[in-house]
Amino acid sequence: MNRTKSLMAVSLLGSVLIPAVVSAQEMLSDITDRKKPITIWGAQFEEFEYRYSDADEELAVWDADIFYGTDDLKVRWLSKGEYAIEEQTYEGLENQLVGQVPISKFFDAKAGVRFDTPEGPDRTYAVLGVAGLAPQWFEVDTNFYVSKDGDTSAELDAEYELLFTNYWILSANLDATVAFSEDREIGVGKGLVSTETGLRLSYDLIDRSFSPYVGVVHERKYGDTADFAEADGGSTEDWFAVIGARLSF
Amino acid sequence: MNASKFIVAAVAMSISVTALGAGAHEDGHGAKSGEPAKASEADRTITVEMHDNYYEPEAIEVQQGETVRFVVENKGNLVHEFNIGTPAMHEAHQEEMMMMVEHGVIQGGKLHHDMMEMDMGNGHSMKHDDPNSVLLEPGQSKEIVWTFSEKGNLEFACNVPGHYQAGMYGDVNFN
Amino acid sequence: MKARLLAGALSMLLPMIALAGEYDLTVDRIKIDTGDFVKEGIGYNGKSPGPELRFKEGEEVTINVTNNLDEMTSIHWHGLILPFDQDGVPGISFPGIKPGETFTYNFPVVQAGTYWFHSHSGFQEPDGAFGAIVIEPEGREPFRYDRDYVIQLTDKHPHSGDRIMRNLKTTPDYYNRQQQTVGEFFSEVSEHGFMDSVKDRLAWGDMRMMKADIEDVQGFTGMINGKGPKQNWTGVFKPGERIRLRFINSSAMTYFDVRIPGLDMTVVQADGNNVQPVNVDEFRIGVAETYDVIVRPRDAQAYTVFAESMGRSGFARATLAPEEGMQAPVPPMRDPARLTMADMAGMPGMDHGGMDHSTMSDMDNSSMAGMDPSSMEGMDHSGMMENGDEVSDPFYAKGSGIAPTAANGGKFLSYTDLKAQKPLYEDREPTREIELRLTGNMERYTWSINGVKYEDADPIRLQYGERVRFKFVNETMMTHPMHLHGMWSILDVGAGEWNPIKHTVSVQPGTTLYMETEVDAPGQWAFHCHLSYHAAAGMFRKVIVEGGPEASQPSTEAATDAGGDA
Numbered sequence: 001m002n003r004t005k006s007l008m009a010v011s012l013l014g015s016v017l018i019p020a021v022v023s024a025q026e027m028l029s030d031i032t033d034r035k036k037p038i039t040i041w042g043a044q045f046e047e048f049e050y051r052y053s054d055a056d057e058e059l060a061v062w063d064a065d066i067f068y069g070t071d072d073l074k075v076r077w078l079s080k081g082e083y084a085i086e087e088q089t090y091e092g093l094e095n096q097l098v099g100q101v102p103i104s105k106f107f108d109a110k111a112g113v114r115f116d117t118p119e120g121p122d123r124t125y126a127v128l129g130v131a132g133l134a135p136q137w138f139e140v141d142t143n144f145y146v147s148k149d150g151d152t153s154a155e156l157d158a159e160y161e162l163l164f165t166n167y168w169i170l171s172a173n174l175d176a177t178v179a180f181s182e183d184r185e186i187g188v189g190k191g192l193v194s195t196e197t198g199l200r201l202s203y204d205l206i207d208r209s210f211s212p213y214v215g216v217v218h219e220r221k222y223g224d225t226a227d228f229a230e231a232d233g234g235s236t237e238d239w240f241a242v243i244g245a246r247l248s249f
Numbered sequence: 250m251n252a253s254k255f256i257v258a259a260v261a262m263s264i265s266v267t268a269l270g271a272g273a274h275e276d277g278h279g280a281k282s283g284e285p286a287k288a289s290e291a292d293r294t295i296t297v298e299m300h301d302n303y304y305e306p307e308a309i310e311v312q313q314g315e316t317v318r319f320v321v322e323n324k325g326n327l328v329h330e331f332n333i334g335t336p337a338m339h340e341a342h343q344e345e346m347m348m349m350v351e352h353g354v355i356q357g358g359k360l361h362h363d364m365m366e367m368d369m370g371n372g373h374s375m376k377h378d379d380p381n382s383v384l385l386e387p388g389q390s391k392e393i394v395w396t397f398s399e400k401g402n403l404e405f406a407c408n409v410p411g412h413y414q415a416g417m418y419g420d421v422n423f424n
Numbered sequence: 425m426k427a428r429l430l431a432g433a434l435s436m437l438l439p440m441i442a443l444a445g446e447y448d449l450t451v452d453r454i455k456i457d458t459g460d461f462v463k464e465g466i467g468y469n470g471k472s473p474g475p476e477l478r479f480k481e482g483e484e485v486t487i488n489v490t491n492n493l494d495e496m497t498s499i500h501w502h503g504l505i506l507p508f509d510q511d512g513v514p515g516i517s518f519p520g521i522k523p524g525e526t527f528t529y530n531f532p533v534v535q536a537g538t539y540w541f542h543s544h545s546g547f548q549e550p551d552g553a554f555g556a557i558v559i560e561p562e563g564r565e566p567f568r569y570d571r572d573y574v575i576q577l578t579d580k581h582p583h584s585g586d587r588i589m590r591n592l593k594t595t596p597d598y599y600n601r602q603q604q605t606v607g608e609f610f611s612e613v614s615e616h617g618f619m620d621s622v623k624d625r626l627a628w629g630d631m632r633m634m635k636a637d638i639e640d641v642q643g644f645t646g647m648i649n650g651k652g653p654k655q656n657w658t659g660v661f662k663p664g665e666r667i668r669l670r671f672i673n674s675s676a677m678t679y680f681d682v683r684i685p686g687l688d689m690t691v692v693q694a695d696g697n698n699v700q701p702v703n704v705d706e707f708r709i710g711v712a713e714t715y716d717v718i719v720r721p722r723d724a725q726a727y728t729v730f731a732e733s734m735g736r737s738g739f740a741r742a743t744l745a746p747e748e749g750m751q752a753p754v755p756p757m758r759d760p761a762r763l764t765m766a767d768m769a770g771m772p773g774m775d776h777g778g779m780d781h782s783t784m785s786d787m788d789n790s791s792m793a794g795m796d797p798s799s800m801e802g803m804d805h806s807g808m809m810e811n812g813d814e815v816s817d818p819f820y821a822k823g824s825g826i827a828p829t830a831a832n833g834g835k836f837l838s839y840t841d842l843k844a845q846k847p848l849y850e851d852r853e854p855t856r857e858i859e860l861r862l863t864g865n866m867e868r869y870t871w872s873i874n875g876v877k878y879e880d881a882d883p884i885r886l887q888y889g890e891r892v893r894f895k896f897v898n899e900t901m902m903t904h905p906m907h908l909h910g911m912w913s914i915l916d917v918g919a920g921e922w923n924p925i926k927h928t929v930s931v932q933p934g935t936t937l938y939m940e941t942e943v944d945a946p947g948q949w950a951f952h953c954h955l956s957y958h959a960a961a962g963m964f965r966k967v968i969v970e971g972g973p974e975a976s977q978p979s980t981e982a983a984t985d986a987g988g989d990a
Contacts, residue, residue: 025946027948028515028516028517028518028519029515029967030515030516031649032514032515032520033546034514034515034878034879034960034964035515035878036879037587037879038961040590040593041590042590044594050783071870072547073866079657095751102868105867106632106867110824111982133867135629135630136630137632138627145552146661162606163603163604163606164605164606164607165606165607166600166601166603166605167601167603194943195899202538204796207591207598207643208591208595208598213574242647243819248594248595269829300566301845301846302566302567302700302701302845303564303566303567303568307568326846327700327845333877346615357700357843357919357921357922410701410702410703411690411691411700411701411702411703412701413700414688414690414703414718415566415567415568415690415692415701415718416568416569416666416718417567418568
């Protein structure tokens with residue numbers, strides 16, 4: 001009885017082992033890192049700057065991107081902030097946590113959540129986006145947002161770099177936001193909300209890790225959003241002189 | 250005759266003529282390599298083996314005025330030349346041999362005899378048959394009888410492109 | 425290194441015993457000084473390059489490798505024909521060498537020539553883990569020389585291999601400092617007119633490809649035998665001597681164009697195998713390739729060995745001189761090359777303008793037919809292919825921007841010039857053809873074969889005894905030096921039985937190249953692009969040779985440890 005059982009056990013074990021035996025005939029199987037997807041991380045501050053406006057407002061601004069993952073899946077933490085130095089308040093503070101997968105040769109899809117926690121009311125959004133390299137070397141990043149209350153908006157960010165030399169680089173970027181519904185509490189009107197246009201001249205001082213720059217930034221609000229801003233005693237259009245550095249680790 | 254054969258023939262002929270000129274007459278520096286002779290006049294025989302890409306022996310000793318019968322055997326797998334001349338003559342000849350290779354007359358271990366042996370009808374032959382040199386396919390053996398009439402800086406060399414530079418030459422030392 | 429060559433003495437006493445040598449190598453963390461910067465690296469017996477291993481054909485070598493690192497290591501004997509379990513690729517030949525462990529390699533040396541060895545783990549090779557192997561033949565060499573020097577090239581970078589890989593993955597043009605600028609646009613405008621220049625920029629912009637994409641990793645210091653250009657490695661000679669220079673390109677990523685102004689070079693060996701000698705003024709050495717050349721400096725002067733990178737972003741320099749301390753002028757680097765649309769021709773969706781080399785053999789002679797004999801005079805015979813005045817190398821796409829020309833206008837070595845000195849195998853029809861498309865995405869820095877990265881790929885299975893014809897189709901805009909371990913790559917240059925025998929073949933962008941392999945080595949082998957970061961990114965395959973002699977059937981042990989390997 002015992003013997004039969006153990007025989008059964010052996011044959012069972014055997015059938016389990018067959019695939020292992022087959023692969024063993026393939027000799028040593030490669031279980032080194034070479035056979036695994038490459039995992040990388042990166043941390044970049046596309047903007048890390050001091051802004052001085054034509055209305056004597058001083059801001060500290062960052063736009064950071066920290067990621068970890070493989071070719072097939074990356075996790076990104078995107079952080080943007082505008083800190084009013086005199087008032088000691090965050091005029092803008094936005095953090096996104098997204099997963100990113102490739103969808104074509106040059107484009108990735110992103111999905112995740114966005115938390116806005118500036119001075120004033122907070123917002124939480126679901127994010128769906130597409131980012132990548134468009135023809136003629138335009139870096140584009142488009143995102144669609146749905147807030148918890150169902151307000152929807154979209155943002156387009158495009159950037160182009162002009163190489164004066166291989167170290168002196170002029171980068172132009174345009175960021176436009178459109179709202180499909182009004183969110184009065186945070187001063188967003190339906191339609192074109194705002195644009196931010198920047199021109200920065202940078203010099204790659206240490207590889208591409210530390211590239212100081214100077215530039216100008218123009219911010220403008222439109223339509224109802226502009227009206228809300230005026231009503232709240234804010235400005236609708238600002239010019240900034242900026243000085244900062246692009247950082248990458 | 251088609252055009253390509255004609256070209257090859259023309260090239261080979263010009264080489265043949267130049268090599269003959271180089272062998273029998275003075276070169277630019279007034280050096281002279283000697284002159285052809287009959288086998289019956291030979292004082293002695295030296296056997297030179299061609300290998301890929303070197304000779305055995307790699308040096309020979311001669312007396313001024315001596316007539317030597319060279320038995321040259323190609324024991325390699327490639328076409329080789331045995332040519333008696335000064336370094337300058339060899340250098341000039343190498344450029345012409347380069348053309349022979351480029352036009353397919355010499356290909357590795359093959360000599361294209363059909364291209365070489367065509368009769369041009371004016372007394373010229375396309376053979377590489379200058380008296381100071383032989384060009385041999387693997388396994389072939391030929392003789393040269395040469396009188397070393399004057400002392401000089403002489404080498405026996407293979408001018409198939411690259412072979413001389415690789416070291417396929419030997420010194421002719423006058424005693 | 426303690427090279428205990430027991431054989432010399434023993435074989436005289438006991439002629440029955442085969443030649444045997446024992447060698448010790450330690451793998452160490454070292455400092456590498458390039459003259460431009462000092463960096464942490466990895467070396468053998470305390471230096472990089474490691475010691476020159478001098479073997480003799482027929483010798484049975486025993487090599488004890490002690491790992492003094494805190495990570496796994498390995499040594500691959502690049503180009504050596506040996507049992508697969510001695511080939512030194514972790515995960516394919518053996519599990520690797522653990523920290524603190526001594527692994528003993530043991531194999532017969534069945535060939536002669538110039539080769540090299542390097543780590544096959546992680547990025548240890550770019551970090552400095554390599555050295556030269558020189559094998560003396562049993563008989564005499566088919567050429568003569570009075571002395572020989574190894575000239576081992578590398579592209580030493582201030583960043584570690586891991587850092588470079590991460591930067592390339594994050595920002596593929598991280599190291600590219602030869603990108604087209606506004607200034608270059610204006611010079612194009614003045615040369616080609618505004619509309620054409622704009623059209624050209626738009627065409628490339630549409631593809632999102634860069635003309636400047638020739639060298640992924642710039643910013644290196646070119647080194648020869650561990651010395652940077654300022655440190656100037658010097659080989660001494662007596663005027664009139666014949667010197668054999670054994671060039672080995674141990675770079676991670678860099679092709680070099682090599683010349684010695686004032687000296688003709690005669691190439692006598694490629695990848696360890698003798699070739700019919702060919703006189704050249706300059707040659708391009710691909711990553712992992714070797715070329716042996718003979719030079720004969722007659723004058724008592726110094727000569728510069730100048731090796732410019734293919735993309736002209738850096739150079740290595742050494743000196744040949746009658747005595748130490750002498751030096752010759754160092755020429756300036758030429759302008760950086762730019763890719764052309766011809767180099768893009770292999771990309772899917774582009775015009776397939778790439779050349780098919782199977783048609784090459786009927787190119788040389790038959791194309792002469794119908795030519796006017798009077799035009800023979802003054803023709804340039806230095807190249808293979810003549811179309812009008814232009815002479816181009818058929819191993820590059822027609823109109824390629826990276827096809828090389830000699831700095832002095834003379835002869836630049838082409839693969840078509842390489843003919844085996846002595847065919848190693850009988851020439852026979854291949855039993856089958858395997859197509860390997862070399863693929864990748866520069867913007868994502870992914871590299872693959874047939875669109876599949878190594879991590880997702882099944883092995884290539886070959887049958888012992890067959891002769892396989894590999895068809896490489898380069899669908900990328902970069903050059904890939906493809907290296908098959910364990911078996912020779914018979915490069916099809918259209919010379920039939922005289923086709924040269926190599927271990928690494930460069931496939932240029934927009935071209936198709938064929939090589940044949942006599943499958944005569946059982947076991948499993950690596951097959952990959954030898955650009956370190958391309959191999960690591962997935963342009964890599966395992967080849968399994970099925971069947972073969974019973975005795976050499978591999979053991980069935982499983983991998984024990986996962987080393988970091990690339």
